[in-house]
Amino acid sequence: MRTIDWVDGAITLVDQTRLPGELTYLRITTVADLIDAIQRLAVRGAPALGVAGAMGVALAARTGEPIAPLRAARPTAVNLAWGVDQAAASADPLARALEIRDEDIAACLAMGARGADLLAEHAATRVMTVCNTGGLATVERGTALGVIQTMHERGVLAEALALETRPLLQGARLTAWELARMGAPHRLIVDSAGPFLLARGAADAVLIGADRIAANGDTANKIGSYSLALGARRAGVPFLVIAPETTIDLATPTGDAIHIEDRGAAEVVSLGGVKIAPDGTQALNPAFDVTPADLITAIVTDRRVIRLDRGETP
Ligand code: MRU
Numbered sequence: 312m313r314t315i316d317w318v319d320g321a322i323t324l325v326d327q328t329r330l331p332g333e334l335t336y337l338r339i340t341t342v343a344d345l346i347d348a349i350q351r352l353a354v355r356g357a358p359a360l361g362v363a364g365a366m367g368v369a370l371a372a373r374t375g376e377p378i379a380p381l382r383a384a385r386p387t388a389v390n391l392a393w394g395v396d397q398a399a400a401s402a403d404p405l406a407r408a409l410e411i412r413d414e415d416i417a418a419c420l421a422m423g424a425r426g427a428d429l430l431a432e433h434a435a436t437r438v439m440t441v442c443n444t445g446g447l448a449t450v451e452r453g454t455a456l457g458v459i460q461t462m463h464e465r466g467v468l469a470e471a472l473a474l475e476t477r478p479l480l481q482g483a484r485l486t487a488w489e490l491a492r493m494g495a496p497h498r499l500i501v502d503s504a505g506p507f508l509l510a511r512g513a514a515d516a517v518l519i520g521a522d523r524i525a526a527n528g529d530t531a532n533k534i535g536s537y538s539l540a541l542g543a544r545r546a547g548v549p550f551l552v553i554a555p556e557t558t559i560d561l562a563t564p565t566g567d568a569i570h571i572e573d574r575g576a577a578e579v580v581s582l583g584g585v586k587i588a589p590d591g592t593q594a595l596n597p598a599f600d601v602t603p604a605d606l607i608t609a610i611v612t613d614r615r616v617i618r619l620d621r622g623e624t625p
Contacts, residue, residue: 317405356449357391385572387570433516438470438514439539441502458518472497528617534597571597571601605619
């Protein structure tokens with residue numbers, strides 16, 4: 312399955328707001344519609360946003376729309392701005408966008424193999440993950456979930472534990488859907504169960520993706536990643552970040568400088584469209600958190616393993 316592609320002069324993407332109920336595609340022909348799709352998470356996940364940004368520049372070349380609002384449509388994942396900049400700097404934005412699409416497919420295959428090799432060294436067969444880092448967050452095959460897919464294909468995956476990922480439930484709606492399609496053994500857990508289940512020995516490793524990795528290794532990823540990192544450290548299990556080189560942002564020195572998107576109260580005070588808090592309840596809704604580098608065992612990219620636990624940095 313291609314999560315995002317360029318078909319007959321338009322961007323075609325899986326409408327992730329409709330999953331797991333329906334697998335439907337959107338055909339996007341304007342930058343304005345692309346920004347809307349990005350902001351309501353019809354397309355999401357850092358690598359997929361990179362491809363969307365680059366393809367959006369190709370659309371803009373046809374429609375004459377400005378690209379600055381696209382570049383800023385979501386602030387935390389560096390890949391979106393990166394993809395826009397890459398295509399904008401190219402004489403042929405569409406050709407560059409298609410290259411980025413193909414590079415993502417190859418990068419995910421490489422990360423899957425390298426990550427599964429590293430987990431084999433740790434004799435890890437039961438893994439825990441948060442959010443959705445699968446094919447739906449990339450073009451075809453995922454980052455952290457790509458590693459889990461490779462483990463499954465190698466016949467060494469005993470179980471994947473997926474956090475549901477409040478408030479938008481990417482784990483429940485998307486990761487559980489992808490794991491079921493793979494035929495991989497998995498169970499869903501509520502977010503707050505993660506650290507406790509690690510303490511009880513329920514997983515041998517935690518695998519997450521990343522939205523932006525600072526120069527010192529601090530890593531922004533879906534809210535809930537930091538508490539899993541704390542739980543992994545306490546339980547003594549490896550905590551691995553799986554992300555392409557394009558998610559490393561050397562211009563950002565540490566995690567403190569990463570802009571964390573706050574998506575507003577509505578997603579917190581309601582669930583699946585049903586209000587769950589009293590009228591007028593205020594809420595904080597950071598969509599991402601930052602895991603400090605010293606809680607990360609290693610970052611696995613498409614080119615290398617960066618052993619933060621041995622003092623290496625990106
Ligand atoms: O808000 P989302 O769903 O776009 O958040 C996605 C994540 O946090 C992913 O873990 C990250 O983008 C890496 S995807 C391979």
